[in-house]
Amino acid sequence: VFSIGDFSKITGLTVKTLRFYQEQGLLQPSWVDAQTGYRYFAAEKIEEALVIKRLRELDLPLAQIAEILRTCDDEADLLGYLQRHRTEIEAKLAQFRQIRSSLDQIITHQLEVQRAMQQSTFQVEEKHLPAMLIAAIRIKGKYSESGPAFARIGRKYGRHICGPCFLLHYDHEYREDDADFEACMPIRKGASAEEISVRELPGGACVSLRHRGPWDELGRSYAVILSYIAQRRYAAQTPTREVYLKGPGMIFRGNPKKYLTEIQIVFDAAATVAAADLRGERSAGGA
Amino acid sequence: VFSIGDFSKITGLTVKTLRFYQEQGLLQPSWVDAQTGYRYFAAEKIEEALVIKRLRELDLPLAQIAEILRTCDDEADLLGYLQRHRTEIEAKLAQFRQIRSSLDQIITHQLEVQRAMQQSTFQVEEKHLPAMLIAAIRIKGKYSESGPAFARIGRKYGRHICGPCFLLHYDHEYREDDADFEACMPIRKGASAEEISVRELPGGACVSLRHRGPWDELGRSYAVILSYIAQRRYAAQTPTREVYLKGPGMIFRGNPKKYLTEIQIVFDAAATVAAADLRGERSAGGA
DNA sequence: TTGCTCCTCACGTCACGTGAGGTGGC
DNA sequence: TTGCTCCTCACGTCACGTGAGGTGGC
Numbered sequence A, B: 001v002f003s004i005g006d007f008s009k010i011t012g013l014t015v016k017t018l019r020f021y022q023e024q025g026l027l028q029p030s031w032v033d034a035q036t037g038y039r040y041f042a043a044e045k046i047e048e049a050l051v052i053k054r055l056r057e058l059d060l061p062l063a064q065i066a067e068i069l070r071t072c073d074d075e076a077d078l079l080g081y082l083q084r085h086r087t088e089i090e091a092k093l094a095q096f097r098q099i100r101s102s103l104d105q106i107i108t109h110q111l112e113v114q115r116a117m118q119q120s121t122f123q124v125e126e127k128h129l130p131a132m133l134i135a136a137i138r139i140k141g142k143y144s145e146s147g148p149a150f151a152r153i154g155r156k157y158g159r160h161i162c163g164p165c166f167l168l169h170y171d172h173e174y175r176e177d178d179a180d181f182e183a184c185m186p187i188r189k190g191a192s193a194e195e196i197s198v199r200e201l202p203g204g205a206c207v208s209l210r211h212r213g214p215w216d217e218l219g220r221s222y223a224v225i226l227s228y229i230a231q232r233r234y235a236a237q238t239p240t241r242e243v244y245l246k247g248p249g250m251i252f253r254g255n256p257k258k259y260l261t262e263i264q265i266v267f268d269a270a271a272t273v274a275a276a277d278l279r280g281e282r283s284a285g286g287a
Numbered sequence C, D: 001t002t003g004c005t006c007c008t009c010a011c012g013t014c015a016c017g018t019g020a021g022g023t024g025g026c
Helices: A004-011 A015-023 A044-057 A062-071 A075-118 A143-160 A215-232 A275-279 B004-011 B015-023 B044-057 B062-071 B075-118 B143-160 B215-232 B275-279
Strands: A039-041 A125-129 A132-141 A166-169 A179-186 A197-201 A204-212 A234-236 A240-246 A260-272 B039-041 B125-129 B132-141 B166-169 B179-186 B197-201 B204-212 B234-236 B240-246 B260-272
Touching: A004 A015, A004 A039, A004 A044, A015 A039, A015 A044, A039 A044, A044 A062, A062 A075, A075 A143, A075 A240, A075 A260, A075 B075, A132 A143, A143 A179, A204 A215, A215 A234, A215 A260, B004 B015, B004 B039, B004 B044, B015 B039, B015 B044, B039 B044, B044 B062, B062 B075, B075 B143, B075 B240, B075 B260, B132 B143, B143 B179, B204 B215, B215 B234, B215 B260
Parallel strands: none
Antiparallel strands: A125 A204, A132 A179, A132 A197, A166 A179, A166 A240, A204 A260, A234 A260, A240 A260, B125 B204, B132 B179, B132 B197, B166 B179, B166 B240, B204 B260, B234 B260, B240 B260
């Protein structure tokens, strides 16, 4: 017969836990000294305690363990309990996997944002855009509809997203309520579904400029980049791209003064625009 | 400005939760009516509430969220918190995967036990044993050492175990304190490690008998099977196998009267034993 | 007056752990 | 006497949810 301390060492359950299990009616001492209140456990109690311990190690709630102790005395009786419990564990796993995937998305996105921030010059540049696979939602309406569209794409293609989101502008002039644009995210793989079109967006030569500050000040940067293009007589193509290198975060809206947006205008490298076109006439292109 | 009920509908946080967050200093109403105690929230509070909600959806504890709200206002400041939190989520995932794997082991083992129980005849049978891959620990000592040995194999090869555990008896007579035996578990794959030998155990023709009841009564069944072999002059080979179809479970010790053990004695199907051998002399085998 | 919203306060959940203050046996 | 083990009782953890009992405004 063992004192509670010895029984604790034998079973690996703490003294506090043993007292708690008694209170909960899970494990009664063999004998309690009426004088001192000391608990004593006989050797047969060891197996009982270990059964509880093993079930707790499987994360079964004490209430279920109590029921099991009342109704089962063979592994076969446990089967139903364990199978049901397994589905619950599986559900928790799914939850945590979901959380981890959200965390990963936020973390990798943030790391990309920081990389983009570091290597930012704020001058017009010419560079080559590679082709990329994108998931996109075409919208005719207000620009404010792009936020939810990005969210829908993010939810659908989650971990396959591999770069910052951007808008394609199809309009040849500024439009407020019936703009024609497309919310896009580069993805590694995926198939079209419902409203979302998955396709390859061709690359090409482009003129780009990074804009730091809120979106409603993008006009100033458009003025700079468009005059650059006009001076060189480049044949600009639609759609124009606005890449949101840093915008509102997935948690914080962030400070719009810190937003970073890259305007990209693809042009036909084999063509220039005649002087006449600069006065508003249209060109068919040409060497 | 919104009442707590409206604010609850807007943010998706319950009224109780909003009151609780106020008490915890996470989210103060814009204004509290001194007369009625009614809480009122301005529109700017919506974004604040949603930040808390998004962080809670990542399962961050409220204390951390409070710290984040005090010290961060941009996604970049979150990075460290989220990375640390990710490792904690990963740890929880590992825990639950471990639990699931234990559950799976117990469940599949139990299902096998039940299958074995159903198709049990308790007569001597002849059958062919297939070769199998086993993980084994050879022991010279007491039989009571086999329990921990099985546990060690189980811990090491976990999910690759594909059948009931068994003992190989190498002794030609009964031994108490210095028995020579090997604790084995059939596995799908694995490599030898330390004390555990992984190898293919050859099959062959065998005589088998299922024994129901405690192990210390196995002698009775040995008597039956050995006299069967003697009658037919089969050339029995060592080691003899004891397959524990149902023994003490992983949770409950179970009732020894319900234990089910199959004795398997492999014999050389191309040989018989001369009558002289039955009186104790050794045979070299022969057609 | 009825229904609705809002309030506070106390308690429950889950499986223990912490700590104060004290007792009994060697 | 000292040290050790044991006891009880109350409270804390975590993020809320439940429910009782009551008030204020339309």
